[in-house]
Amino acid sequence: MTDVRDTRAAFGQQLRDLRKDAGLSGRRFASLAGWHPSKVSKIEYGKQTPTEDDVRTWCTLAGADKYIPDLIAGLRNIDAAYLEWRRILGGGVRRRQQLAADIEATTQLIRGYDPALVPGLLHTPSYAEAIIRQVIEFNEVPSDVEAAVAARMERQQQFLYRGDHKVHYLIGEQSLYTTVGDDEVMFGQLDRLLSAMTLPRVLLGIVPLMAPYRVSATNFVIHDQRLVLVEGVGAALNLTQPRELALYSRAFDVLAKQSVTGRGARELITAALARRADGK
Numbered sequence: 001m002t003d004v005r006d007t008r009a010a011f012g013q014q015l016r017d018l019r020k021d022a023g024l025s026g027r028r029f030a031s032l033a034g035w036h037p038s039k040v041s042k043i044e045y046g047k048q049t050p051t052e053d054d055v056r057t058w059c060t061l062a063g064a065d066k067y068i069p070d071l072i073a074g075l076r077n078i079d080a081a082y083l084e085w086r087r088i089l090g091g092g093v094r095r096r097q098q099l100a101a102d103i104e105a106t107t108q109l110i111r112g113y114d115p116a117l118v119p120g121l122l123h124t125p126s127y128a129e130a131i132i133r134q135v136i137e138f139n140e141v142p143s144d145v146e147a148a149v150a151a152r153m154e155r156q157q158q159f160l161y162r163g164d165h166k167v168h169y170l171i172g173e174q175s176l177y178t179t180v181g182d183d184e185v186m187f188g189q190l191d192r193l194l195s196a197m198t199l200p201r202v203l204l205g206i207v208p209l210m211a212p213y214r215v216s217a218t219n220f221v222i223h224d225q226r227l228v229l230v231e232g233v234g235a236a237l238n239l240t241q242p243r244e245l246a247l248y249s250r251a252f253d254v255l256a257k258q259s260v261t262g263r264g265a266r267e268l269i270t271a272a273l274a275r276r277a278d279g280k
Contacts, residue, residue: 009046011074015058016044022062028278032061033118049076073241086156092144093132097151101205104159107223108166111252114219115172117180117212121156122169122196122204128152130181156219158241165202170255173209176272194266205259206268214258 019029019040026044032038042048050058052072059068098119104110106264112119118127132148135141159165176193179186220230228239228248239245260268 008049010214011071012046013106014054014074015050018058018062018067019044021185022064024062024270033057038240052076063162065172070241070243076240084256091138092142092149093110094144094151097148100152101155101158103223103227104155104165104230108164109224110159110165110166110167110169111249112219112221113170113217113255114175115217116174116178118168118171118175118193119169119221120152121159121167122193123152123195124185124188124192124200125147125153126150126185127180127192130185133254134180158229160199160201164204168185168205168256169205170205170207170259171251173268173272176269177208177275186261186276187273190269190276197262197265202262204265205256205261206265207255207259208268214254218249220248222252 026040030040230237
């Protein structure tokens with residue numbers, strides 16, 4: 001992942017490529033736009049953030065109007081795209097839960113994928129507590145476990161039981177075996193998955209462990225057709241560009257086709273329960 005400076009520089013690189021593809025020198029381009037020559041250089045090397053009007057002018061002069069929607073979306077998201085965990089969690093994990101709830105409040109459909117863990121909206125309190133304790137320890141941030149767990153449980157109530165919301169979650173079969181907390185926590189969490197599958201607003205698909213490789217994907221969550229949240233070790237990315245949204249939607253569809261739902265999913269969960277009970 002990159003930081004904000006690198007994101008701004010990468011944005012400038014896209015604009016520079018468009019200018020060069022149009023066969024225009026920086027000086028000629030600035031003249032056509034009515035700008036000082038240094039403005040073109042500063043924008044292209046990430047030292048100055050262009051305005052939306054600048055981007056529209058840039059694309060028009062470069063004969064690249066078709067790129068305007070993606071570039072405008074990227075511009076609006078430059079400063080918000082890269083969210084370092086230590087900065088987000090510096091005020092406590094509960095604050096992170098509230099930020100998620102704010103986004104979910106304006107979302108009708110969540111589509112999410114996680115290869116190794118159960119998604120937050122399906123957590124039991126014990127599973128959530130174990131996850132949050134580990135997040136706090138790893139990131140070395142202030143501890144507010146009880147408040148954070150309560151906030152996560154409230155998110156579940158708001159999204160799964162109130163309003164007009166739906167979730168389609170995909171998890172890797174590994175998620176059923178990754179031990180969060182201890183066996184007792186996992187028994188409760190796996191039982192929770194079985195009950196959550198009966199909720200009318202929840203569709204759960206499980207990608208079998210031996211499913212063939214189709215796409216490389218870390219955990220991500222798509223909010224309607226407006227935002228993708230991709231989580232990494234040190235930071236999260238908020239993506240809003242139409243082409244990024246389309247790419248992650250395609251990845252989700254590929255994984256969804258590999259997943260099993262209904263009876264097939266219940267059989268995988270039941271098998272994981274039995275294997276854990278046998279201590280294998």
